[in-house]
Amino acid sequence: MRGEERRELVDRVAALLPGSDLTRHEAPRPESLDLPAPRVTPPAALAGLCHADHEERAAHTHGKAYRDVVRNLHGELRNVPDLVARPRTEQDVADVLDWCTREGIAVVPYGGGSSVVGGVEPRFDGDYTGAVTLDLTALDQVLEIDTVSRAARVQAGTLGPHLEEQLRPYDVTLRHYPQSFEFSSLGGWLATRAGGHYATLYTHIDDLVESMRTVGPTGAGESRRLPGSGAGPSPDRMFLGSEGTLGVITEAWMRLQRRPHWRARCSVHFGDFASAVAATRDVVQAGLHPSNCRLLDATEALLNAGVSVGGGVLVLGFESADHPVEAALSRALTLCREHGGRPVDREHGEVGDAATQWRSSFLRMPYLRDALAQHSVVVETFETACTWDRFADLHAAVTTAANEAIRQVCGTGVVTCRFTHVYPDGPAPYFGIYASGRWGSTVTQWDEIKAAVSEALIRHGGTITHHHAVGRDHRPWYDRQRPDSFATALSATKQALDPAGILNPGVLLPEKR
Known part of the structure; x- marks a missing residue:
């Protein structure tokens, strides 16, 4: 992010978090990083697939979480893969796994590297002779279409x-x-x-x-x-x-x-959040199946959709490849009006199109977060899912826990909430954190906030993750969420399919000792 966009972003954060030190910090150049020498050498038959290039290894060290971005900014690459293997065929995959099994080398499967939970970081405690990242992006074809x-x-x-x-x-x-x-x-x-x-x-x-x-x-x-x-x-x-x-x-x-050919969309403004939640529940339980049904609380709506509203904004969208969808949108808006919602239609020249602004912000969010990380801002998200009857208590508990943690470790900050997905029996709330950080301490600050909200999620019936996976970062809470009998069965399956314990050690299950 450069130029005017960055300046405007920093100005908004300065107004949101007064008194914050927003000095910009630059990342070190990759070639300046002191990486450990590879501990393993591939057999001749695999040498053409395996790469020990400095930048390749550095690029495959972390995922894309806030704590990954910050550690990259500080040049803190402590768990670097020894090699990056790029198989070109399924047989190549099998050959790499055979070699790593024989030699006790940990293998981390890798796609685009977008994990935000430590899922692709070769962070192990076990006694492995090395670590290989298995990058599958050369297997990139649609082979058949029926x-x-x-x-x-x-x-x-x-x-x-x-x-x-x-x-x-x-x-x-x-x-x-x-x-x-x-x-x-x-x-x-x-x-x-x-x-x-x-x-x-x-x-x-x-x-x-x-x-x-x-x-x-x-x-x-x-x-x-x-x-x-x-x-x-x-x-x-x-x-x-x-x-x-x-x-x-x-x-x-x-x-x-x-591919869809018919579309209809509208934003609905609410005076209070509880009414917005009730309207969203009625829409999803009506069986209308909107493609977009994202509820933004007032703070989220202001920050990421540019809309000032008392209770929240519901962004609704319908699409179909087969038939017009205006009737479904009309029925959804009727349900919203019953809860005090006010539809806002761009064609009628009212407040503006929150849906368009939200979509733009949604696509830009990761880039905004990465830019703010350079300015010592703690900005990250966490998501969950719960049943409708538990949402009010969970929302209150998580918001309280997050605000208290922010107050203790950062001093000042805000918490936002939106629904990313909704089901007839419950929503998937997605919370955002924006807080003042101290350069050099922002990873620790975020980890403390994350631990506090994770505890609140588990205590109040939510899942530790709705769609971000478990990885290594969510393991402590995932272990408490799953039934003990399932953990036993999963461990037995792991032993049967990966007896040497080389596949992504520490994810979902303890490492094999």
């Missing part, structure tokens, strides 16, 4: 834009657009159970999977292509969300949609 069943067989390393480019000539789309779309891969979406474009119905990547193929230390496996099956536990569900700990996803058959 236009009759409307599905495609896609290699796991395919990044979002390249995937859609290959589908566009067939007038079909996966229609899965996480905020990291530009820099994340199909395999990463599957391994982390990513949430995408739709606020309702087709929310998770889980719903778009027809079958999957994986490769692990004990061999390869592929589920049967079926629209549905009642034949025992789903093999796909075992690998969805497994975060590279049970096997490497190499390809998947994905359900597609025709």
Whole structure:
């Protein structure tokens, strides 16, 4: 971020967080970083796939979380992969895993590197001879398209834009657009159970999977292509969300949609947040299936949609490839009016189009965050999901915990909330933190805030993550959230599929000692 955009951003933060030291700090040049020498040497047959280049290793050290960005700014790369392996075929994947299993080398599967939970950082305590990052982005092709069943067989390393480019000539789309779309891969979406474009119905990547193929230390496996099956536990569900700990996803058959041609959207302003929440619940429980149903609280609406409102803004959108959607939008607006909502229509020249402003801000948010990190601002998000009956208590508890932590470790700051996805039985609240930081301490400050809000989430019935995965950062709370019997079964599965314990150690499960 440069020039006027950065100056305006810093001015807004100065007004929001008066008294903050907003001095800009520059990152060190990659070539100036003192990285440890690689501890392992690949066999001759794999030498052409493995890279020890300084910048390659540095680039694969961290993900894209706030704490990753800050550590990069300080040049703190402590857990660097020894090698970056770039397989070109599925057999290459198998060969790398065979070598690493024999030699006790940890393997971190890697797509676009957009993890925000320490999922791709080779941060281990175990006795491994080295660490290899397995970068799958050379496996980036749509291999088959079944236009009759409307599905495609896609290699796991395919990044979002390249995937859609290959589908566009067939007038079909996966229609899965996480905020990291530009820099994340199909395999990463599957391994982390990513949430995408739709606020309702087709929310998770889980719903778009027809079958999957994986490769692990004990061999390869592929589920049967079926629209549905009642034949025992789903093999796909075992690998969805497994975060590279049970096997490497190499390809998947994905359900597609025709590209939408009809759209309708509107923003609705509310005088109080409780009414906005109630209206959102009624809309999602009416079975209207809006593609966009994002509720912004008053602070979020002001910061990221440029709208001043008492209670919040509900951004509604409908789309279809088959039929007009104005009737569905009209019904949703009727429900909103019953809770005091006021629709705002750009064509009628009222306050403005919050939906357009919000979309622009949504796409720019990661860049704004990274820029603010250079100015010692603690700015990060955390997300959860809960049932509607628990939301009010959870929202109050999390907001209180976050504000108290900010007061203690930062002095001043604000907390925002929005719904990214909504279900008939509950919302997925997404909280934002903006706080004054001290250069050199912002990672520690954020970690303390994160711990406080994570405790509040677990105590009040929320999930530690809705779509950001577990990684290493969420492990302490994930261990408390899952049933003990499931942890036992997952550990046994890990032992069966990865007996040497080399696959992404420390993610989901303790490292093998």
